[in-house]
Amino acid sequence: MNISRSTLVLSFIAWLPLMAAAASPPATQEFSLDNGLKVVVREDHRSPIVTAQLWIKVGSSYEPPGQSGLSHALEHMVYKGSSKACAGEFAAILEKLGASENALTGTDYTTFYQTLPSSRTGVAFEILADLMSTAELDAQDFALELKVIQEERRMRVDDEIAASAHERLNSIAYPASGNRTPTFGWMHDLQRMNAVQLQQWYQAWYSPDNATLVVVGDVAPERIKALAQQYFGHLQRRVTPVALAPLELASAGERSLTLHEPVASPRLIMSFNAPSLATALDRRTAHALRLLNMLLAGSSSARIKQQLQLGEAIFTEAHSEYDAFNRGDSLLTITTQLNPDKLNDPDEALARLWQVIESLKSKAPEPAELERAKNLLIANTVYAQDDLERQAYNLGLLETIDLDWRLVDQDTDELNKVTPLDIQQVAKTYLTRERLSTAKILPEKNNG
Template structure:
């Protein structure tokens, strides 16, 4: 599943024996308390909503005097228009360039200089701005965040400067990175209609044509309280924090965003190949198979299958392709299931002299064996245990818990649903794993990118 994994959180990861008490908007739900007693989680989740549409999710945890404050904007590259790609990511930069009452370095001078961690990231589905700090800085964080949401500094000079920054970032992470080139190519190969086909960072030609008018339209549409959720986790008093949030954000006008319809990706009926060349020592492969979105029931079985195939050096794919057959020096894979139908991803670095066809034949033998022989109860138990521990371990910190709550809310629309992950993993059966392997790992649904050693930037598309 998409990684979505507060905290009066007290647990032992090895024993995982504690209770969960979940309270949302002051309403306690204990119908699943017996099931949760073995999962090691206990906390209070409270939800509030301002008249302008701003949602606020809070978890008080005084264990450590730290607060994580996250601003989740419900916009990603999926919301962009063809020809104006990269806007969502560009705003990740612009949001640090000054606002009505603060200069362009305010977040770093006011927060980082006092020990806070400040950062942001953009995905295909959402954009997140996050700070982790000692609790005495909470009022300042709220003031800074509310100010840039109410009035961002958008000028021609700022736009020009940040275009150059993004262009350099693209050169570093994609154009001059063999792995970055492959990843961008794979998504463009797997998606022909859906906006997941373009990269989050956008295309250079699109970035060059973005204007101030484009920025103002995008900001007014998405960067307003009706499209934002705050997630606050850590050592603070919810009542006092909400009073500060109401005072800071309440005057900002909000509305339900007018969203464009998103094209549905047609079913893939034949394999697609793309062959690239670059200055690499040996051949690299990336595969992608269309799968479901995070809200669909197959998500958890896909996660379990991914863990059985790729979860460490004892996994099936590693044992077969790296250890036994000596075809690759490394393999990895993950089921990426975001807000819209995603991809089951696999990558491999081949040994010298091994052809992509040799590797692929062995890969399909590995898949066939899973489909024919099934999996053992030991494999299933181990996979579920690993996924459970990863989930519990991910919320050890205020930042980790806030990220889990925010992700689940952004992808599924309900922060309570984080709790379903662990229960649903435990309900996956061996038959479920075989079923999703047969359903999704099919040759006609395969997208393959091959990167061979050779002249950099060469490209040949086969069976597009």
């Protein structure tokens, strides 16, 4: 599953109180158990609720060729039985407590979480500790669950044109790293996956010294420390494999692919190789890329949307995304759908997009335009403080990609340091043909 990051449009007047809210981060502490488990506790006493998230440092970018999808398959299987419960028992217990639960697998992580009354925090800890240490991973259960996983891939990727196109584009946009590996796994790998591989993956990565427990809510840090020791302290530390950050070629050369699909009008995707917050030599570069993304097509006021979608109407859809929060390098991606009444040639659309990109290279954005983009990103940070699960997600993600959770509380200041000239510089450096991969999705031809 993927977490989407929504944007909120605020006027400057509405923005003023948000600056004050961002100035005082909640009380947060960290500690580690003797077995290496790191625990981050953030207090939020506005309601008697707590969210507990267990983050494991393993995801699809860790998977070797031929074994794609192992992390996601393992996420499914740890719920199928352990030393303390049969399949479905933990879910039934949580339901009786009025709790919610979920699990996510990404490029760099696998995370499990429960949100429940803070008085029942120990229940969440007991479940999470058991899942990460004594999952049974029965071969017969896995054979059945594998069919579910394969069907999930069909529904969410193979039968979804946009998802499938992005997956294939990633396979050429990341020529030198495991970031190209799809989270769901390639279907041919799922068809030959077995329970022995799953057990080996579990033993390799699900170790307390390869995990972070994030707790946010109506809690006292000393109480959390005692509970963590009670439920996780007995787990044995293991030696985990070395996992280097997935780095990309600085200039891989222009790459492209063309797909023929049952679409009403052509679609065009552009992806540029770029560093992340973890791999940039200067973190200001990553923050400038985040804002560049907003200026291109990351909001309703962005240039591509205003000029080419709403203005000239050559696109019916246009948006961009850049994920700064990877343990390895990242992509800045622009996705568009052509308006066949105005333009039906993806090559011409590509040329028009280049014109917008070149305008940011030739002239730095006006301060007011950049300020709007900053307000949008900072608003997301501020509003995340009203959601326990988002707070925990942001803290856990940073720790899992080997960055300090304190960067969450520094985000506003770091974004505010970015200047118009910084935007112009990252556009010149990273929005180049040598870093570009494109995917053209054309209406399939009727051969009948």
